[in-house]
Amino acid sequence: MDFFTEKLKKYISSVIDISEDFEFEQFQVGRSNITFKIFDDSNAFVLRRPPFGLKLESAHNMGREYKIIKVLNENGLRVPKPLYLYNKKELSQDDFYIMEFIDGVTIANNHVADNYKATEKNKITKSFIKALSEIHNFDVISSELNDLGKHENYVERQINRWNKQFQSQKVREINELDSATKLLLNNIPSQQTVGIVHGDYRLDNVRVRDNQVVAVLDWELCTLGDPLADMGTVIASWNTKKEKDSPFIYSPTLSGGFPTREDVIELYLNNSNLDLNDIEFYTRLSFWKHAMIMEGVYIRYSMGAYGKTNENEIESFKNSTIKFANKAANKNLLEEIT
Numbered sequence: 001m002d003f004f005t006e007k008l009k010k011y012i013s014s015v016i017d018i019s020e021d022f023e024f025e026q027f028q029v030g031r032s033n034i035t036f037k038i039f040d041d042s043n044a045f046v047l048r049r050p051p052f053g054l055k056l057e058s059a060h061n062m063g064r065e066y067k068i069i070k071v072l073n074e075n076g077l078r079v080p081k082p083l084y085l086y087n088k089k090e091l092s093q094d095d096f097y098i099m100e101f102i103d104g105v106t107i108a109n110n111h112v113a114d115n116y117k118a119t120e121k122n123k124i125t126k127s128f129i130k131a132l133s134e135i136h137n138f139d140v141i142s143s144e145l146n147d148l149g150k151h152e153n154y155v156e157r158q159i160n161r162w163n164k165q166f167q168s169q170k171v172r173e174i175n176e177l178d179s180a181t182k183l184l185l186n187n188i189p190s191q192q193t194v195g196i197v198h199g200d201y202r203l204d205n206v207r208v209r210d211n212q213v214v215a216v217l218d219w220e221l222c223t224l225g226d227p228l229a230d231m232g233t234v235i236a237s238w239n240t241k242k243e244k245d246s247p248f249i250y251s252p253t254l255s256g257g258f259p260t261r262e263d264v265i266e267l268y269l270n271n272s273n274l275d276l277n278d279i280e281f282y283t284r285l286s287f288w289k290h291a292m293i294m295e296g297v298y299i300r301y302s303m304g305a306y307g308k309t310n311e312n313e314i315e316s317f318k319n320s321t322i323k324f325a326n327k328a329a330n331k332n333l334l335e336e337i338t
Contacts, residue, residue, distance in 0.1 A: 003049070003052075003092070004024055005091070006020075007091055008091045008092060009021070009022060011091055012038070012047075012098070015083075015084045015098075016043075016045055016083055016084060016098055017042075017043055018038065018039070018040050018043050018045065019040040019041075019042075021040070022038050022039060022040045023038070023039055023040070024036045024037065024038045024039070024047075025037050027106075028108075033048055033049065033050055033051065033060055033062075033065075033218075033220050034048070034049050034050070034051055034052070035047070035048050036048075036049075037101060038098075039101075044101040045083065045098050045099065045100065045101050046080065046098065046099050046100070046101050046102075047096055047097070047098050048062065048065065048096060048097055048098075048099070049062065049092075049094055049095070049096035050062065050094050050095070050096075060094075060220070062085065062087070062094075062095035062096055062097050063085060063087060063095060064148075065097070065219050065220055065222075066082050066085045066097040067144070067145070068145065068148070068219050068222050069081075069082050069099065069219055070082045071143055071144050071145050072135075072138070072145075072196075075138060075143065077134055077135060077138060077216075078131050078134070078213060078214060078215055078216050079215060079216055079219075080099040080100045080101075080102050080215050080217070081099060081100045082097055082098070082099045082100075083097075083098045083099055083100065084097060084098045085097045086098075102207045102209075102214055102215040103209060104207040104208050104209035104214050104215070105207070105208050105209070106204060106206070106207060106208070106217075107124075107203045107204060107206075107208060107252045108204045108250075108252070109204070109250040109251070109252060110250060110251060110252055110253070110254040110255040111255075112252065113203075113252035113253070113254075113255035113258075114255050116211075116255075116257070117257070118256075118257035118258075120211045121255075121257045121258045121259075122258075122259055123211035123212070124203075124208055124211050124212070124213070125258055125259045125263070125264065125267070126267060127208075127211070127212045127213040128203060128206060128213050129234075129264060129267040129268050129271065130213075130267075130271055131206065131213040131216055132198075132201055132230060132231070132234070132268070133268060133271035133272045134271075135195075135196050135198060135216065135227075135230075136195045136196065136227040136230070136272060136274070137195075137271075137272065137273075138195070138196055140194070140195055140196050140224060141194060145196070145224070146224075148222070148223060148224045149223035149224040149225060150224065150225070151194040151224055151225070152191060152194070153191070154191060154197070154223075154224075154225025154226040154229070155184075155188050155189070155191070155225075155226055155229070155285065156185075156188055157225075158225075158229070158285070158289075159181070159184055159185060159188075159285075162288075162289060162292055163181055165292070165296075166292045166295065166296075169295075169296065169299055171299055174291075174295070174321065174322070174325055176322065176325035176326050176328070176329040177288070177291055177292070177295075177321075177325040177328065177329070179329040180284065180287070180288045180291070180325060180328035180329040181288070183284065183328075183329065183331070184281070184284060184285060184288060184328075187281055188281075189277075189278035189281055191225070191226045192226075192228070192274050192275070193226075193227065193274065194224060194225070195224070195225075195226075195227035196222065196224065196227060197222065197223050197224065197225045197226065197227055197229050197230055198216065198219065198221070198222055198230050199219075199220075199221025199222050199223065199229075199230075200218060200221050200233065201216070201230040201233055201234060202233060202234070202237050203237075203251075203252045203253070204252065205217050205218045227274070228274060228276070228278070228279070228282045229282055229285060229286070231265075231268055231276065231279060231282055232279070232281075232282025232283045232284070232285050232286040233286040234264060235261055235264065235265070235279060235282070235283045235286075235337075236248070236283045236286035236287050236290070236327075237251050237253075237286075238251070238253050238258070238261050238264055239251050239253055239254060239337070240253060240254065240256070240258075240260075241254055241256065243336075243337055244336075245323055245326065245327075246323075247287075247290065247294075247320055247323035247324045247327065260338070261337065261338045262338055265279060279334065280333055280334040283333060283334065283337075284327075284328050284330075284333055285328075287324050287325075287327040287328035287333075288324070288325075288328040290324045291321050291322075291324035291325040291328055294317055294320040294321040294324055295321040297317050298314065298317035298318045298320075298321055301313065301314045301317055302314050302318075
């Protein structure tokens with residue numbers, strides 16, 4: 001790995017308590033930004049950096065992500081403590097930051113979840129929703145993050161931005177996605193508050209130890225707006241084997257033994273002052289966004305942006321878009337999945 005040059009390793013060892021010949025390994029979970037565990041015989045830390053190659057700087061802003069977790073950590077939220085931000089461009093063309101390593105397990109899929117008993121899954125779920133409510137209850141307006149993003153009309157701005165991006169790269173007609181877009185635009189609920197929106201709050205983005213969420217990870221999509229968008233993602237991805245044609249094919253909850261979606265909604269209501277009368281809308285929004293994400297991946301794969309690919313992989317992304325779109329277009333969505 002060319003990134004960890006001798007000069008860079010020596011520099012890192014001068015700003016944190018780690019030897020110059022530290023070892024490193026890349027975490028396999030995570031969406032876009034690259035995450036390494038760096039360690040020696042005594043200590044371990046985590047280093048986050050943008051993906052290698054060409055990228056949009058605004059989409060991989062390490063300074064912004066560092067500031068988010070710094071403020072949240074200082075306010076007692078379940079976020080790793082950031083330790084150092086590198087932005088000098090001398091030893092690395094890309095910014096990166098280092099934070100504490102949180103010991104625990106990332107429940108990345110249903111196979112990892114199989115290692116837990118139903119009673120443990122219940123405790124994990126309660127802690128998972130409690131951690132989310134703590135984030136949403138945080139008074140961000142009075143914090144240093146009050147300028148993180150626009151405060152109002154979050155959902156409308158999201159729909160318009162994502163739809164514009166989708167239309168610009170469109171390669172085929174997807175009637176279900178068009179129907180879902182209309183459903184969303186015609187039923188935008190009033191925003192109840194301005195809060196932190198994590199942007200991808202799921203079980204595979206938290207660290208678990210002793211059946212408790214000890215850290216919320218992957219803050220690259222975080223912004224300000226309508227926090228219930230996070231609950232939409234939770235409910236959308238909280239699927240079971242009974243659900244027909246679920247596009248979340250590796251969801252940890254497919255393992256079974258987890259509380260139901262209705263239970264999760266009740267848990268959130270017990271920890272928040274927000275109501276969930278429009279949870280179907282936010283769940284639809286999540287399915288809709290994921291359809292657009294999958295279509296983008298399908299287009300890039302089919303154009304060879306990821307190098308040589310398997311035709312079956314390309315087809316799987318193509319079909320995944322349709323599955324997400326079908327969910328998003330279902331007028332009785334909540335009734336079907338709960």
